[in-house]
Amino acid sequence: MAQRKFTLNGYLAVRGGESYHYRLVFTDTGEILKGYSLTYDDENKDTKALIEGRIDRKARMLSFHETEITYNHGFESNVTICLVDATLKYDAANNALAGKLSSKDIGNASCGSGSINFINEQELKQLFSEEQTKKDTVVKSVPVQAAAVPKKKMTIIYDTVRTVKPAVAAVSVPDKITVGVEKEYEWISDTLKLDVWDGGKIDGDIISIMIDDKPLLTHHTLTQSKKRIEVPVPGSDKKYTITIIALNEGNEAPNTADILLIDGEKSYHVIAYNEVGRKAVIRLRKP
16 A cells, blocks of 8 residues: 655643644554654754554544654753653544643653644645545554553653743643634733744745734744734723734645734734635734
8 A cells, every 4th residue: 555644733732831843744554654753842952753653534533652762852841741642533624633642651650641733734634535535444443552662761751851931821732713713812911922933844934914904014924933023902991903814825835823922921822824815813802
């Protein structure tokens, strides 16, 4: 059976409020998956692990586990994350592949738990397409095997716990917005701090951002570096509307922008994704 290669970009959220970029790169031979994962906050400081798993396209389920860490290029976390084991469900209506994760070290001791969420609309459609289902053999109800033990013992897998915690506690799992799917947040402070960047593959996505039809950012090419915007949002009992416009789709569709909205000590991580010319909307409600 022919192999196909897939790349899924998403987020790994662990209990305690931390969220990291998480990428799966694997080949699919019928029901068997093999490849690797990348975990990172900064793409230049990542951890790579080998993965094995299974896909059941009829049930729209994907299960995988990390078997061995191949390198750590400076990735740090506030909690210990070991070898990840996850079972994910594909939700075609919301274009998402998500589910819970657990992690254990090679001695089978439990580490952090949380969730994983992938949002590559086109990749997920191809991965779970009816055409692929017809090509697959009948899926046996065999659970994913336990993680293989590396030859060298590694108890703390990703890194030592970082000593300095982030100043702003971000929401663990990013909200997703697109045309027809909006988010609204109650806003307390009189200032909006907005960071925008490309948290996935850097492919030349270009956006513009408006607030109440006034331009905040025009024809901006997203990079992994965060662009900070500050704007006053005074008053009470009123709303402000933030609009993110997709001006292209870079080298890979869709146009995707990571946005962090900072309201004093609170923050909201949002991913806006759209086709060219489409708009995503965030509303701020002042009590």
